[in-house]
Amino acid sequence: MEKVASADGTAIAYDRLGEGPAVVLVCGGSVDRMSNAPLAALLAENHTVYNYDRRGRGDSGDAPQYAIEREFEDLDAIFAVAGGSAHLYGTSSGAALALLATAAGRPVTKLALWEPPYILEGPRKRPPADTASIYRAFVAEGRRDKAAEYFMAEVVGLPAEFVAMAKESPWWPAQEAIAHTLAYDATVMGDYSIPAAASSVTVPTRVFTGGASEEWMKQGNQAVVDAIPGATAGVVPDQQHNVDAAALAPALKEFFA
Known part of the structure; x- marks a missing residue:
């Protein structure tokens, strides 16, 4: 590196x-x-x-x-x-x-x-235009887990059972650690x-x-x-x-x- x-x-x-x-x-x-x-x-x-x-x-x-x-x-x-x-x-x-x-x-x-x-x-709904602010609010409140959950469930569209499983996985802490960057990608994507x-x-x-x-x-x-x-x-x-x-x-x- x-x-x-x-x-x-x-x-x-x-x-x-x-x-x-x-x-x-x-x-x-x-x-x-x-x-x-x-x-x-x-x-x-x-x-x-x-x-x-x-x-x-x-x-x-x-x-x-x-x-x-x-x-x-x-x-x-x-x-x-x-x-x-x-x-x-x-x-x-x-x-x-x-x-x-x-x-x-x-x-x-x-x-x-x-x-x-x-x-x-078309049939697939776009995420809200203010998705970046949603992530920032979760992170500011110390709820990094909720930011990661929102990304998986509401933006990617993964089923609730997968999100529940993910939260119990060994890699979940890594998701929370970079949860603040979800707002970066949402800014890049704009309104999709x-x-x-x-x-x-x-x-x-x-x-x-x-x-x-x-x-x-x-x-x-x-x-x-x-x-x-x-x-x-x-x-x-x-x-x-x-x-x-x-x-x-x-x-x-x-x-x-």
Whole structure:
């Protein structure tokens, strides 16, 4: 593990693996860089992979006030240690962050997105537009467990029995520890509609979707493809949102080649 200082002085931790063209990995909500560790190991067979902890989680530091621009600056710091530019991969809400950072002009050479969870108008209800404030209120009240529960049940839509089981699991304390970052991802997602900034992405982009994912995800991902000029779609057969790194890695290697 290494660390680099972001523009505001926050220490951003990352693992560097392998040799070859640089690839930066962005994790999603309620997890740290360990969620991308299996994928990083596979991509490191022919790339230099920078797998970093987003601010507020894992081994990275944080700041009192959050803004999406601070996360852009964190990426700037990682790009700098990567040599000035890199391919960029993001998963879930991390894919949304990667999209926004690329649209804002970060030095991305190719952009790969795994299931950014934008929701079209239709049968699946979007989370409340003020979801970030809901998380912040729970955390301010010292109810980190409630913030994590709200994310699982009301945003992800997991059944009540799964949430109850999760609270008794050995990994639940880790969920509470990074519960404050749920507001960060909610800020990135906004109202869960596809951002207008998507049309500003000019680098080669591929949006990957699981072949076994829910229809609302497939439709939303296709809409992202349509919104980004020149973007293409990739399907990873038999996969859902919690994708197997061994299934995804070959598709990413082909795109990044």
